[in-house]
Amino acid sequence: MQTARFASFSSFLDGDAEAFNLLSGPVVRLRKGEVLRVEGAPNPDVYRLRAGWLACSVMTAEGRRQITKFHLPGDLVGMTSLAAHEATETIEALSDAEVEIVPLDAFAEVFNNHPRVAALLFLWSQEERVRLMHHLAVIGRMRSSKRVGALLLLLYQRAQLSAPSRRTSFTMPLTQQDLADATGMSIVHANRSLKDLRERGLVTVVDGLVKFRDLRGLIAYTEVPTVSKRRTDWI
Amino acid sequence: MQTARFASFSSFLDGDAEAFNLLSGPVVRLRKGEVLRVEGAPNPDVYRLRAGWLACSVMTAEGRRQITKFHLPGDLVGMTSLAAHEATETIEALSDAEVEIVPLDAFAEVFNNHPRVAALLFLWSQEERVRLMHHLAVIGRMRSSKRVGALLLLLYQRAQLSAPSRRTSFTMPLTQQDLADATGMSIVHANRSLKDLRERGLVTVVDGLVKFRDLRGLIAYTEVPTVSKRRTDWI
DNA sequence: CGGTTATTTGAATTGGATCAATTTCTGTGG
DNA sequence: CCACAGAAATTGATCCAATTCAAATAACCG
Numbered sequence: 001m002q003t004a005r006f007a008s009f010s011s012f013l014d015g016d017a018e019a020f021n022l023l024s025g026p027v028v029r030l031r032k033g034e035v036l037r038v039e040g041a042p043n044p045d046v047y048r049l050r051a052g053w054l055a056c057s058v059m060t061a062e063g064r065r066q067i068t069k070f071h072l073p074g075d076l077v078g079m080t081s082l083a084a085h086e087a088t089e090t091i092e093a094l095s096d097a098e099v100e101i102v103p104l105d106a107f108a109e110v111f112n113n114h115p116r117v118a119a120l121l122f123l124w125s126q127e128e129r130v131r132l133m134h135h136l137a138v139i140g141r142m143r144s145s146k147r148v149g150a151l152l153l154l155l156y157q158r159a160q161l162s163a164p165s166r167r168t169s170f171t172m173p174l175t176q177q178d179l180a181d182a183t184g185m186s187i188v189h190a191n192r193s194l195k196d197l198r199e200r201g202l203v204t205v206v207d208g209l210v211k212f213r214d215l216r217g218l219i220a221y222t223e224v225p226t227v228s229k230r231r232t233d234w235i
Numbered sequence: 236m237q238t239a240r241f242a243s244f245s246s247f248l249d250g251d252a253e254a255f256n257l258l259s260g261p262v263v264r265l266r267k268g269e270v271l272r273v274e275g276a277p278n279p280d281v282y283r284l285r286a287g288w289l290a291c292s293v294m295t296a297e298g299r300r301q302i303t304k305f306h307l308p309g310d311l312v313g314m315t316s317l318a319a320h321e322a323t324e325t326i327e328a329l330s331d332a333e334v335e336i337v338p339l340d341a342f343a344e345v346f347n348n349h350p351r352v353a354a355l356l357f358l359w360s361q362e363e364r365v366r367l368m369h370h371l372a373v374i375g376r377m378r379s380s381k382r383v384g385a386l387l388l389l390l391y392q393r394a395q396l397s398a399p400s401r402r403t404s405f406t407m408p409l410t411q412q413d414l415a416d417a418t419g420m421s422i423v424h425a426n427r428s429l430k431d432l433r434e435r436g437l438v439t440v441v442d443g444l445v446k447f448r449d450l451r452g453l454i455a456y457t458e459v460p461t462v463s464k465r466r467t468d469w470i
Numbered sequence: 471c472g473g474t475t476a477t478t479t480g481a482a483t484t485g486g487a488t489c490a491a492t493t494t495c496t497g498t499g500g
Numbered sequence: 501c502c503a504c505a506g507a508a509a510t511t512g513a514t515c516c517a518a519t520t521c522a523a524a525t526a527a528c529c530g
Contacts, residue, residue: 061458066372083358104469132367137301140419184375223296234339
């Protein structure tokens with residue numbers, strides 16, 4: 001069972017992993033493109049992603065899709081619906097994937113009997129909020145090619161966490177439509193933004209393979225903030 | 236001590252209010268425009284807003300401001316920085332305001348000894364994530380005047396929660412610059428979006444007074460989703 | 471091979487930003 | 501109470517960014 005993402009909290013102790021693994025359940029296998037659940041579906045579950053990539057999205061009334069989060073193995077998925085009777089987000093598989101269905105009881109158990117782990121879950125949620133805030137700033141306040149570049153960098157960082165390597169490339173199962181829906185632009189413009197990044201000699205994306213030609217240059221160009229360390233001493 | 240916002244959770248019990256009120260501390264008074272803390276400041280506190288309005292924002296490297304959240308009395312403010320050594324957001328007063336500084340110990344106390352309240356805090360954070368997701372969809376996928384209209388409606392709903400009334404108007408201390416920074420557009424365009432909404436006969440904003448001329452029409456126009464009920468049974 | 475989905479490019483159009491200038495509005499001190 | 505300075509709101513003109521529509525190419529799969 002994968003706990004690397006969660007265990008990256010410095011105050012994660014041995015007993016905590018055990019408690020964290022209470023959050024598990026029956027496995028479901030998904031094909032690429034399959035929808036795990038749709039926004040508005042009743043009594044939403046929480047999932048734990050074992051393999052593959054997922055995307056979470058919300059729809060506007062006009063039927064336009066906004067991707068809010070990409071999920072990589074190890075992630076807990078769908079927690080935002082925990083306080084709702086209907087799912088707040090659509091979850092779909094970007095690649096073949098494998099998820100566990102986590103029963104709500106497990107969360108009750110963790111909060112009642114494992115306060116440290118509950119607090120870590122809470123902190124994790126705060127970090128997700130920060131990520132959303134930055135996503136908001138990227139979409140609301142940056143030009144298109146910077147938006148795309150920033151997204152590629154973020155995905156790279158997260159892919160590195162799951163499967164560290166020294167290479168400056170990684171594969172991702174996103175289409176240009178996905179990139180567009182995550183960065184708030186049309187697919188045509190996403191394509192042109194990628195072209196722009198390519199012509200600047202920063203990144204190329206071919207068939208899901210992202211190659212950073214000039215990683216430092218891209219970081220400087222997109223101006224993504226450096227990630228700061230965690231504080232968990234109060235727990 | 237105001238707990239209305241928090242007590243709106245259906246499973247909020249008598250003893251919970253007491254535990255929730257552990258989250259309090261010394262009072263600080265702020266003048267309109269004053270900055271409570273700046274993004275990047277070390278050892279950030281969490282605050283509880285007693286009176287007035289606050290805005291939370293992040294900056295891009297180019298120095299452009301993105302407002303991520305407006306806070307009304309009763310809110311806990313700055314929780315996203317709980318897991319960080321440096322503040323993740325700037326907090327400033329949109330009006331004269333009064334906040335309490337909540338010591339981190341209080342959170343430890345709640346998580347260790349009041350699991351129900353901890354769980355409610357956790358759920359509250361999930362709702363905040365949902366709010367950010369919708370904010371993202373609004374900025375990323377809607378036209379300017381709808382963005383502004385949607386923001387005005389959301390603020391109205393929240394103001395109604397704090398101070399319910401049957402009127403279809405409310406006062407808010409936001410400048411057009413604030414509206415622009417929250418909706419991801421220039422101040423000039425925010426002004427034109429307001430003009431557009433006015434000319435459609437939907438809302439007018441004069442001097443902080445928001446008057447809905449056609450509330451149903453605005454809801455239909457902006458297509459904001461209806462808020463769904465909460466589920467807290469698993470706690 | 472034909473049907474589908476993804477990528478790429480062009481041309482026309484719209485949305486929004488920027489620059490500049492004017493008009494309120496607000497608070498302050500005389 | 502008025503004069504003034506600074507902030508906020510409004511409008512016009514111009515330019516650039518991004519969308520839409522359209523169409524061609526490429527890749528993929530049964």
